Amino acid sequence: MEDWDGYSAGLRERGKELGTLHPELMKGFGALNRGASTTQHIDAKTREFIALAVAVTTRCQGCIDAHARKAKAAGATKAEIAEALGVAIALNAGAALTYSLHVLDAMDGTGQG
Structure with a gap:
């Protein structure tokens, strides 16, 4: 089974790296997630x-x-x-x-x- 806390930490680190390499992509992904999370x-x-x-x-x-x-x-x-x-x-x-x-x-x- 997964070490979910370790897995999550690793994803966050790689996500930061991708954000540095392609900030507009990560901004867009963040906006998409915020939009999907805003429900009525x-x-x-x-x-x-x-x-x-x-x-x-x-x-x-x-x-x-x-x-x-x-x-x-x-x-x-x-x-x-x-x-x-x-x-x-x-x-x-x-x-x-x-x-x-x-x-x-x-x-x-x-x-x-």
């Missing part, structure tokens, strides 16, 4: 459930680290997070099913049927 219709905890589910489906460890911390700060319980992760798991299975159908379609389209 969903609360912070719900936003973090969505973020964690997306982090799992996109396999982003940095996102998992950041949003697990934010979810905890927003009062999310492990049981609530488990339910949100269930949605991510089901969607990944659904995506695999959908792409499996593309394989069947490709097989029919190749003349090899």
Whole structure:
């Protein structure tokens, strides 16, 4: 398992380096995150459930680290997070099913049927 505190510290250090190398990129990324965090219709905890589910489906460890911390700060319980992760798991299975159908379609389209 990950040393999440060490991982987070390492990400912050590399992020600072990238910010020095390409400050406009990091300013833009920061603005995007601030904009996405400013919601009127969903609360912070719900936003973090969505973020964690997306982090799992996109396999982003940095996102998992950041949003697990934010979810905890927003009062999310492990049981609530488990339910949100269930949605991510089901969607990944659904995506695999959908792409499996593309394989069947490709097989029919190749003349090899």
